[in-house]
Amino acid sequence: MRYIPIMxxxxxxxxxxxxxxxxxxxAVLAKGEAYGLQIxxxxxxxxxxxxxxxxxxxxxxxxxxxxxAARWDMxxxxxxxxxxxxxxxxxxxxxxxxxxxxxxxxxxxxxx
Amino acid sequence: xxKDSEQEIDAYVRRLLWALQTLPHDDRLSIASEIHSHLSxxxxxGEKELDRAIAKMGPPDALARxxxxxxxxxxxxxxxxxxxxxFTVLNRxxxxxxxxxxxxxxxxxxLIALGCGAVAIGKLIEPGHVGAWKEGHALSIGIASGPxxxxxxxxxxxxxxxxxxxxxxxxxxxxxxRLIGRRLLARSRKGEVTA
Numbered sequence: 415m416r417y418i419p420i421m422x423x424x425x426x427x428x429x430x431x432x433x434x435x436x437x438x439x440x441a442v443l444a445k446g447e448a449y450g451l452q453i454x455x456x457x458x459x460x461x462x463x464x465x466x467x468x469x470x471x472x473x474x475x476x477x478x479x480x481x482x483a484a485r486w487d488m489x490x491x492x493x494x495x496x497x498x499x500x501x502x503x504x505x506x507x508x509x510x511x512x513x514x515x516x517x518x519x520x521x522x523x524x525x526x
Numbered sequence: 527x528x529k530d531s532e533q534e535i536d537a538y539v540r541r542l543l544w545a546l547q548t549l550p551h552d553d554r555l556s557i558a559s560e561i562h563s564h565l566s567x568x569x570x571x572g573e574k575e576l577d578r579a580i581a582k583m584g585p586p587d588a589l590a591r592x593x594x595x596x597x598x599x600x601x602x603x604x605x606x607x608x609x610x611x612x613f614t615v616l617n618r619x620x621x622x623x624x625x626x627x628x629x630x631x632x633x634x635x636x637l638i639a640l641g642c643g644a645v646a647i648g649k650l651i652e653p654g655h656v657g658a659w660k661e662g663h664a665l666s667i668g669i670a671s672g673p674x675x676x677x678x679x680x681x682x683x684x685x686x687x688x689x690x691x692x693x694x695x696x697x698x699x700x701x702x703x704r705l706i707g708r709r710l711l712a713r714s715r716k717g718e719v720t721a
Contacts, residue, residue: 451558451567466582466639471592486559494559495564 435464436514440500440508443482449495473498481507491514531576535565538586545590549597557593583607599711610705612636618710628706635699642692645669646685 435457442448442456449471457464464472476482482505490495500508539562541680546554561583568579583589598614612632618625646671648656658667661676680687 425639449567450564466564467584467589467592468581470557471589471596472563474593475596493563494571495567496556496560496562 431463432468435468436476437511437513438463439469439476440481440504440511442497443500444505444508447497447499451495454465476504478509480504494501528573531569531573534576535569538580538583541586542590542645544592545587548594553585553593553597561589561661572621577586599707608636608700608703611707615703615710621711624706625710630677632699632703635695635702638698639692640697641668642688642695646688646692649682649685649713652684653682657681 431525438457441455442453445456448456448511450473454466454469457469473484475484477484477498480501481499483501484496484498486494486496539558539594541563541639543554543558546557549557559696565579565583569576612629615625615629616633620626620627634677645656652669654673655670655695656668657663657674658679659670659676660679666676667673
């Protein structure tokens with residue numbers, strides 16, 4: 415049995431997750447407005463796709479790119495939370511990413 | 527939330543705020559508030575959840591770097607002046623082959639443009655020492671410290687030629703830098719750090 419260095423597999427897996435993170439976050443927000451920890455819980459339901467450290471810079475980038483919009487919910491006595499939702503531009507991008515993902519998954523299934 | 531958890535969260539966010547110094551004030555506060563909110567939510571699920579979240583966040587300076595690099599690159603790409611963008615691209619040269627090759631190519635083009643500018647201005651100030659000379663099969667172009675050897679080829683025609691070549695090099699360098707900047711920005715958004 416050939417030994418595959420764990421570092422090589424971990425690095426490859428990390429790159430796979432990074433590629434999928436944006437699609438996963440947009441898909442989670444397509445189901446409704448959510449704050450950071452909610453997005454993390456829903457995105458990682460089936461396994462860790464996005465880490466806490468990767469999520470927030472990603473959310474900031476998506477917000478600055480106009481794909482998502484945010485609002486702060488400040489209720490006295492509770493933890494202030496920043497809620498995110500998809501913009502029309504984000505919805506369009508998600509639709510396109512889903513289409514491309516379907517094609518990519520088909521190709522990989524045929525090859526692997 | 528226990529006092530220890532609160533102090534741990536505050537200490538993390540304080541270090542994060544310090545590492546975000548180069549960002550605009552409002553952006554720094556928004557990022558720090560959001561991270562504070564996230565860690566506060568985590569601690570309601572137990573101390574172990576807070577420990578997990580802080581481990582997954584990574585060191586505050588590393589987390590801050592993700593924000594700062596995006597901000598610096600996006601800002602430099604959108605600014606009219608090429609100097610901040612050149613500096614930002616060259617700063618990434620040790621981590622990105624694209625930044626290394628492209629950054630030094632752009633720098634070379636800027637230096638050629640600068641040289642052409644020096645030739646154009648020099649010709650007007652010291653026409654006898656600036657020009658293009660041919661002696662035998664050898665061609666030399668530039669600024670001569672001593673009496674030039676060979677026959678001058680272009681005379682004052684070198685001025686518009688140098689201005690034209692310099693302008694082309696400057697514009698090419700500018701466009702190359704913006705292309706590299708946008709490419710690096712797109713890569714950083716996908717989480718890639720090397721070419």
